[in-house]
Amino acid sequence: MSEPVHLLGISNAIVDILAHVDDDFLQQIGAPLGSMTLIDEARAHEIYAMMGQATEMSGGSVANTVAGFANLGGSAAYIGKVRDDQLGSIFEHDMRSFGVDIRLEPASSGSPTARSHVLISADGQRTMQTYLGACTELAIADINIDTVAAPRVILLEGYVWDIPEGPALCDEAMRIAKTNGTTVSISLSDSFCVDRHRDAYMQAVQSDVDIVFADEDEMIALFQCDTFDNVLKEIVGFDNLFVMTRSEKGSVIVKDGDTVVQAADPVANVIDSTGAGDAYTAGFLYAWTHDKSLAECARLGTFCGTNVIQQVGARIEDGLLSRYSG
Amino acid sequence: MSEPVHLLGISNAIVDILAHVDDDFLQQIGAPLGSMTLIDEARAHEIYAMMGQATEMSGGSVANTVAGFANLGGSAAYIGKVRDDQLGSIFEHDMRSFGVDIRLEPASSGSPTARSHVLISADGQRTMQTYLGACTELAIADINIDTVAAPRVILLEGYVWDIPEGPALCDEAMRIAKTNGTTVSISLSDSFCVDRHRDAYMQAVQSDVDIVFADEDEMIALFQCDTFDNVLKEIVGFDNLFVMTRSEKGSVIVKDGDTVVQAADPVANVIDSTGAGDAYTAGFLYAWTHDKSLAECARLGTFCGTNVIQQVGARIEDGLLSRYSG
Numbered sequence: 202m203s204e205p206v207h208l209l210g211i212s213n214a215i216v217d218i219l220a221h222v223d224d225d226f227l228q229q230i231g232a233p234l235g236s237m238t239l240i241d242e243a244r245a246h247e248i249y250a251m252m253g254q255a256t257e258m259s260g261g262s263v264a265n266t267v268a269g270f271a272n273l274g275g276s277a278a279y280i281g282k283v284r285d286d287q288l289g290s291i292f293e294h295d296m297r298s299f300g301v302d303i304r305l306e307p308a309s310s311g312s313p314t315a316r317s318h319v320l321i322s323a324d325g326q327r328t329m330q331t332y333l334g335a336c337t338e339l340a341i342a343d344i345n346i347d348t349v350a351a352p353r354v355i356l357l358e359g360y361v362w363d364i365p366e367g368p369a370l371c372d373e374a375m376r377i378a379k380t381n382g383t384t385v386s387i388s389l390s391d392s393f394c395v396d397r398h399r400d401a402y403m404q405a406v407q408s409d410v411d412i413v414f415a416d417e418d419e420m421i422a423l424f425q426c427d428t429f430d431n432v433l434k435e436i437v438g439f440d441n442l443f444v445m446t447r448s449e450k451g452s453v454i455v456k457d458g459d460t461v462v463q464a465a466d467p468v469a470n471v472i473d474s475t476g477a478g479d480a481y482t483a484g485f486l487y488a489w490t491h492d493k494s495l496a497e498c499a500r501l502g503t504f505c506g507t508n509v510i511q512q513v514g515a516r517i518e519d520g521l522l523s524r525y526s527g
Numbered sequence: 528m529s530e531p532v533h534l535l536g537i538s539n540a541i542v543d544i545l546a547h548v549d550d551d552f553l554q555q556i557g558a559p560l561g562s563m564t565l566i567d568e569a570r571a572h573e574i575y576a577m578m579g580q581a582t583e584m585s586g587g588s589v590a591n592t593v594a595g596f597a598n599l600g601g602s603a604a605y606i607g608k609v610r611d612d613q614l615g616s617i618f619e620h621d622m623r624s625f626g627v628d629i630r631l632e633p634a635s636s637g638s639p640t641a642r643s644h645v646l647i648s649a650d651g652q653r654t655m656q657t658y659l660g661a662c663t664e665l666a667i668a669d670i671n672i673d674t675v676a677a678p679r680v681i682l683l684e685g686y687v688w689d690i691p692e693g694p695a696l697c698d699e700a701m702r703i704a705k706t707n708g709t710t711v712s713i714s715l716s717d718s719f720c721v722d723r724h725r726d727a728y729m730q731a732v733q734s735d736v737d738i739v740f741a742d743e744d745e746m747i748a749l750f751q752c753d754t755f756d757n758v759l760k761e762i763v764g765f766d767n768l769f770v771m772t773r774s775e776k777g778s779v780i781v782k783d784g785d786t787v788v789q790a791a792d793p794v795a796n797v798i799d800s801t802g803a804g805d806a807y808t809a810g811f812l813y814a815w816t817h818d819k820s821l822a823e824c825a826r827l828g829t830f831c832g833t834n835v836i837q838q839v840g841a842r843i844e845d846g847l848l849s850r851y852s853g
Contacts, residue, residue, distance in 0.1 A: 221845070254594065254621040254842060257583035268580065287613035287639075295580040313613075516580060519547070 203350040206276040206302060207490040209383075211344070211374055212263030212358035213336040214281030216288045217515075219319040220255040227320065227328055234322065237329040237391055239363065245332035248318050257288075258514055259295035260317060263358035263388055265476050269483030269505060269517040271299035275490060278302040280348055282339040288314035289335070304348040311338045319475075327475055333364065341370045349374055351381035353490050354412070356482070359390030359419075362398040375409040386412035388482060395422035412442045414482045420445055433460075442495075444485055444502075446478050452503065454495050463499035466507040476515025481506035483517065501525065529676040532602040532628060533816040535709075537670070537700055538589030538684035539662040540607030542614045543841075545645040546581040553646065553654055560648065563655040563717055565689065571658035574644050583614075584840055585621035586643060589684035589714055591802050595809030595831060595843040597625035601816060604628040606674055608665040614640035615661070630674040637664045645801075653801055659690065667696045675700055677707035679816050680738070682808070685716030685745075688724040701735040712738035714808060721748035738768045740808045746771055759786075768821075770811055770828075772804050778829065780821050789825035792833040802841025807832035809843065827851065 224234075230248060232238055240248065249255075259268070264281060271277040279296055283289030285307035292314060293303055317331040339361070349355065355378050361367040378385045387402070387410050389395055395402060402423060406413055417429050420443075424435040429447070433455070436443055442456040447465075454461040484505030488498040504525055505517050512518065550560075556574060558564055566574065575581075585594070590607060597603040605622055609615030611633035618640060619629055643657040665687070675681065681704050687693040704711045713728070713736050715721055721728060728749060732739055743755050746769075750761040755773070759781070762769055768782045773791075780787040810831030814824040830851055831843050838844065 249620060250623075252620075253624045253845065254585065255617070255624075256840070257617060259580065291581070291583060294575060294578075297576075298579045298581075514582070519579065 203278065203302065203304060203347060205351055206278045207353045208267060208270050208275060208277045208486055209280065209349060209352040209355045210263045210267035210277070210358070211280045211355065211361060211371070213261050213315060213333060213360050213364070214264060214283045214292050215261040215315040215317050215331065215336065216292055217258050217260035217317050217319050218249065218252070218255045219258070219321060220252045222252070222320040222322065224322065226251070227322070230330070232320070232328050232330060234328055235326050237331060237393065240330050240332050242312070242332055242334070245316065245318070245330070248330045252318060252320070257291065259292050260319075260515055262360065262390060262479050263356055264296065265479035265515045266356060266388065266482045266486070267301055268296060268299050269480050270487055271301045272517055272519060273483060273487045273505070273522050275487045278304055278350075278352065280304045280343060282335045282343070283307050283314040284311060284335040285309050286313050288316060305343055308335055308338060311335060325471065325473060337364045339364060339366065339370065341366045341373055344370045344373045344377070346377060349377045352383055354384040354386055354486060356486070357385070357387045359388060359394045359398065359402065362401055363394065368401055371405070375405070379409060384411045385409050386414060386486070389413065389415040389419040389423065392418040392422040395419050399423060406439070406441055410441060412444060414444045414478070414485075416478055417445065417447045444482070446481050446506070448477075452481065452499055454499050456495065461495050461499050463496070463503055466503055468507060468510060471510045472512055473514065474510050476509045477506040479515060480509040480517045497527070500527065529604065529628065529630060529673060531677050532604045533679045534593060534596050534601060534603045534812055535606065535675060535678040535681045536589045536593035536603070536684070537606045537681065537687060537697070539587050539641060539659060539686050539690070540590060540609045540618050541587040541641045541643050541657065541662065542618055543584050543586035543643050543645045544575065544578070544581045545584070545647060546578045548578070548646040548648065550648065552577070553648070556656070558646070558654050558656060560654055561652050563657060563719065566656050566658050568638070568658055568660070571642065571644070571656070574656050578644060578646070583617065585618050586841055588686065588716060588805050589682055590622065591805035591841045592682060592714065592808045592812070593627055594622060594625050595806050596813055597627045598843055598845060599809060599813045599831070599848050601813045604630055604676075604678065606630045606669060608661045608669070609633050609640040610637060610661045611635050612639050614642060631669055634661055634664060637661060651797070651799060663690045665690060665692065665696065667692045667699055670696045670699045670703070672703060675703045678709055680710040680712055680812060682812070683711070683713045685714060685720045685724065685728065688727055689720065694727055697731070701731070705735060710737045711735050712740060712812070715739065715741040715745040715749065718744040718748040721745050725749060732765070732767055736767060738770060740770050740804070740811075741772075742804055743771065743773045770808070772807050772832070774803070778807065778825055780825050782821065787821045787825050789822070789829055792829055794833060794836060797836045798838055799840065800836050802835045803832040805841060806835040806843045823853070826853065
C-alpha cells in the first residue's frame with residue numbers, strides 16, 4: 202500500500218496544446234467561444250493541422266490542482282492514465298517535478314496520451330477541443346486500496362464521468378475513501394459537463410461527497426436555478442461543504458448554514474484566466490489539510506487563484522507560499 | 528524537383544523544453560550561465576528529471592528564422608531531421624503552420640527527435656543543454672537537387688557542422704546552390720560553435736558563402752580579434768555581405784567597403800531575449816529577397832528582433848508586417 206498523503210487526485214491526464222486563433226477559426230470548426238468539446242483522434246489531427254504554431258504544457262483541471270497543492274508544499278498523489286509516449290512523459294515529468302506520487306504506470310498499449318487543443322481568442326478566452334485518448338482507458342481495476350490508499354482527502358474531477366468506466370471507478374474510489382475515513386471532494390469541471398451528468402453528481406453529493414468545488418455556472422447547472430441567489434437557497438438543506446468561486450465577485454463557502462464570503466483580490470491586468478479555479482482549489486485544500494478555518498482556506502485559495510491569472514498557463518508558480526501573508 | 532522558394536533553411540530541428548531554474552541548478556549540473564552544451568540521451572534524461580515543470584515549443588536557431596520568414600509572408604522550405612515521434616510531429620506541425628515546405632519525411636527509425644533543455648535563470652538568461660538525437664542522422668544523402676532545388680537563398684546553421692555528416696552535407700548544399708545561382712548564407716550559431724569549427728567556417732566564408740549572419744561575439748571568435756572595431760578592420764578585404772548584430776548597440780552591415788549602421792529600437796522591458804538574432808535574420812532576408820536596400824533590410828530585421836524580445840519564445844508573432852512602417 203502506498204504512503205499516506207494529504208491529497209489524492211483522480212482525473213483526466215492531459216497535455217495542453219495552446220495557440221492563438223481568430224474568431225473565424227472558431228466559426229470554421231463550429232466551436233462556441235469558451236466551450237470544451239470532446240473530439241476523436243481523427244478530428245484531433247484535423248484541428249491540430251488547422252492550428253498555428255503552438256506551445257505544449259501539462260494541463261488538466263484536477264491535475265493542475267494536485268500540481269499546485271504539491272508546489273505549495275503539500276503531499277500529493279495522482280491517479281490518471283497516460284500512454285508511454287512523449288506527451289505522457291511530459292505529463293508525468295511535470296507532476297513528479299513537484300514531488301507528486303504517480304500511482305499508475307503509463308500504459309504500454311492503447312490510445313495515445315490525451316491532449317487538449319486550447320484555442321486562445323484575442324480577448325484571452327479559451328475554447329478547448331479535447332481528445333481524451335488514454336484517459337478513456339482509466340479503468341475500475343486501476344482504483345484499489347494500493348493506488349488510493351488512505352489520503353486525508355481525494356479530489357475527483359467531474360470530467361471523469363465522461364469516460365466509460367468513469368462513474369464506476371469514482372464509486373469505487375468513494376467506497377474505499379469511506380472505508381478509510383478519507384474526505385471525498387469533487388470538482389465539477391464545467392457547466393456542460395454538469396448538464397451531461399447532473400443526476401450522477403447529485404446522487405454523489407447526496408451520499409459520499411463531502412466537499413463540492415464549483416463555480417457559479419456549475420452550481421446553477423447542478424441545481425437548475427436561474428440565479429446564484431437561488432442556488433444559495435437550494436443548498437440550505439445539504440450538509441456538504443460547498444466551495445463556490447465567482448470570478449471577480451470572489452467566492453462563497455457554505456457549510457451547515459454558515460457562510461463565508463471572500464472578496465476577490467483586485468487585479469490590474471488579467472493575463473490568462475485559465476486555471477484560476479484549479480489554483481483556488483489547491484490553495485483551499487492546502488489550508489484545509491493544515492486544519493485552518495474556512496475563512497483562511499478561502500483566503501489562501503484566492504491568493505493562489507489571483508497568482509495564476511497574472512501569468513500564462515494554469516499552474517501556480519514556485520515559491521508562492523513564501524509571499525503569502527494570510 | 529521541389530517548387531522554387533525564396534528561402535531554404537538547413538539546420539538542427541529541435542523542440543525546446545523550457546523551465547525556470549535557480550543558479551544552484553546550473554552549478555549542480557556544471558553548466559556555465561548562458562552556454563549551450565551538447566549532451567547524450569542518458570544525460571538528457573538526467574537533466575530533464577532534475578528540471579521543474581516545463582513548457583515545450585518548437586525551436587532551433589535557423590528553424591526560428593525560417594518560421595519567422597514564412598510568417599512574414601515569405602515562401603520558405605526547410606531541411607532538418609526529426610523522428611516520427613510526438614516531438615517530431617510538434618516540430619513539423621509548427622513549421623507547416625506557417626506554410627513552410629518540409630523537404631524531409633520524419634525518420635521511421637533511429638534516434639528520437641532532438642530537444643534542448645532551456646534553463647531560464649531569474650535574470651532571464653538562458654543556458655541550454657541540447658540532445659541532438661535525430662539531427663545527428665541528417666545525412667549527405669538528404670541533400671540533393673530534389674530537396675535543395677533552386678531557392679533564392681539558402682541559410683545554413685553553424686550548429687550543423689557539429690553533426691557527423693554536417694560539414695560534407697553543407698559542402699554539397701553549397702555546391703548545388705552555386706550550380707543554380709542560389710545565394711549562400713550562414714548563421715554562425717554561437718561563439719563556442721565558432722571556436723569548434725573556425726577553420727571550416729573561414730574556408731566557407733572565403734569560398735562559397737555570400738552572406739554571413741553573426742553577432743558581435745561570433746565575429747570576434749571567427750576572426751580571433753579582441754574588439755569589434757578590430758573585426759571591422761579584418762573584414763575589409765572580404766567581398767561577403769556581413770550582417771552583424773550587437774544587441775542594444777544595434778547592427779552593422781558591411782559589403783564591399785560600404786557600411787550601414789542601424790540603431791536598436793528602444794525597448795522598455797525585455798521579456799526574453801532568445802531568438803532576437805534569428806528574428807533579425809528573418810526580417811533582413813525577407814526584405815533582401817524583396818530586393819530592398821541593405822538599410823531597409825537592417826530596419827526590418829531590427830523591427831522583427833525587437834518584436835521577439837518583448838514576448839516569451841523565439842518566434843515572431845502573426846501579422847507583424849502589417850504594423851511595420853519602414
